[in-house]
Amino acid sequence: MKTKYLPLILTAMLSSGIASAGMKYDSPLFIDLEYRMAGGSLPAVRNSSDFYSALECTITVRTTGTVGNCYAQTAQATYKCETTSPQFLEAIRSISDNSFISFGWDSNNNCTMLFVKKSSTIGPTQP
Numbered sequence: 001m002k003t004k005y006l007p008l009i010l011t012a013m014l015s016s017g018i019a020s021a022g023m024k025y026d027s028p029l030f031i032d033l034e035y036r037m038a039g040g041s042l043p044a045v046r047n048s049s050d051f052y053s054a055l056e057c058t059i060t061v062r063t064t065g066t067v068g069n070c071y072a073q074t075a076q077a078t079y080k081c082e083t084t085s086p087q088f089l090e091a092i093r094s095i096s097d098n099s100f101i102s103f104g105w106d107s108n109n110n111c112t113m114l115f116v117k118k119s120s121t122i123g124p125t126q127p
Helices: 002-015 042-046 086-093
Strands: 030-032 037-041 054-062 065-073 078-083 100-105 111-117
Touching (some): 037 054, 037 065, 042 054, 054 086, 065 086, 065 111, 078 100, 078 111
Antiparallel strands (some): 030 037
């Protein structure tokens, strides 16, 4: 008797958004000049129809030391920060293709904050 309802329950579960797909969170590029912060989810920025939008963090190793940079670009301007802090460099190294990142900078373009989120809610990069 109980198995009689199993096909109905399975059909209902598979046809609902919760059962057939997980929660997705896409955050396009944002730049807040008042608070000197920028960020977004890397897939959303990459998949944007805005040709100029870009968001990245890089590490450059030189003979004089290691430097990290984060950039947010729009058609109007590029905003960036630079750091040699081991904690920031570790956070930059943890960024993956599907991360959400945000960073902050001071008046000298030094990084003041870096947030990295890896989550199943951040959608994959599309071609």
